[in-house]
Amino acid sequence: MAPHNSAKVAFTEFSNDGGWARIGVSLMVGQISAIYGSLSSDATAHMSEEVKDAGRYVPIAIAWGYFGNGILALIVVIGFVLALPSVPDALADKSGFPFLYVFQQIVSLAGVNGLTAIILIPVIFSNILFNASTARQTHAFARDKGLPFSRWISNVDQRRRIPVRAIALSCIFSGLLSLINIGSPVAFNAIISLNVAALMYTYMVSISCVIYRKICCPDSLPPRRWSLGRLGLLVNIVGLLYVLFSLFWSFWPPSPSAAARDFNWSVVIFVAFFALSLIMYMFQGRRHYVGPVVTVQRRD
Numbered sequence: 001m002a003p004h005n006s007a008k009v010a011f012t013e014f015s016n017d018g019g020w021a022r023i024g025v026s027l028m029v030g031q032i033s034a035i036y037g038s039l040s041s042d043a044t045a046h047m048s049e050e051v052k053d054a055g056r057y058v059p060i061a062i063a064w065g066y067f068g069n070g071i072l073a074l075i076v077v078i079g080f081v082l083a084l085p086s087v088p089d090a091l092a093d094k095s096g097f098p099f100l101y102v103f104q105q106i107v108s109l110a111g112v113n114g115l116t117a118i119i120l121i122p123v124i125f126s127n128i129l130f131n132a133s134t135a136r137q138t139h140a141f142a143r144d145k146g147l148p149f150s151r152w153i154s155n156v157d158q159r160r161r162i163p164v165r166a167i168a169l170s171c172i173f174s175g176l177l178s179l180i181n182i183g184s185p186v187a188f189n190a191i192i193s194l195n196v197a198a199l200m201y202t203y204m205v206s207i208s209c210v211i212y213r214k215i216c217c218p219d220s221l222p223p224r225r226w227s228l229g230r231l232g233l234l235v236n237i238v239g240l241l242y243v244l245f246s247l248f249w250s251f252w253p254p255s256p257s258a259a260a261r262d263f264n265w266s267v268v269i270f271v272a273f274f275a276l277s278l279i280m281y282m283f284q285g286r287r288h289y290v291g292p293v294v295t296v297q298r299r300d
Helices: 007-012 023-030 032-036 039-046 054-083 087-091 098-104 109-143 164-183 185-216 231-249 266-288
Strands: none
Touching (some): 007 054, 032 185, 032 231, 185 231
16 A cells, blocks of 8 residues: 555665664664564473473474564565655654554554554563563572572462462563653663563573583483474574674664663663672572472373
């Protein structure tokens, strides 16, 4: 329905609006948005204790989720770029959301509301799933004595048969973090951008451990129900290199001359929480935390 740009404009023209000296640096800094859109592909792993035959079906779900959603997202992005009349005008739209600017060029106000609802409704549903995943991780970490007040947090309500306290804590913290946007959008954006750096760091630790085991002591790894075979180690190494690459760029500011209000403060928060985690481990973790509890059950 929209006037379309030519394929040459959509695929070969680049705009360096970040003020960086080279388009390549601007591309590297800007890729964080694309990485952020792919962060939930491992969500099934967070709920693996509730999945039957998790060793097989969790990695299958991750693979299908990543490639399936990635292909669909690529189709949407291509359509969006073909219909985008002006990047500067879209970025300067008074709504603050460039996609609304594109919708307004195509359909009426009712159409804009309808298209926006298609985006917002899945976001609402996904937030519920995010909370379930976060609460499950909180419960599991507390159960393994990895958090302060672990016994209280890990309690499972006998009537509802769910970790009510872990769920409540996840909801309360999410709500409080959302309120930060009212007082300081800069602080809120820093917390949001921290997601990429924090997850890349956790991936770095976990993938590094797997690579070390595969190379130095492969017999210590449990039997795999789903495997990439000989390509597995290569995929792990490539994944680790990309994670390190993403972690490095996730701390960069949006422009070389960013003011304090536009600076990427996620590096400060990351270092602060990293130091806090080390302190917690020194005083509590090394005495009480023994790592995830592994229970293997065989069903005939």
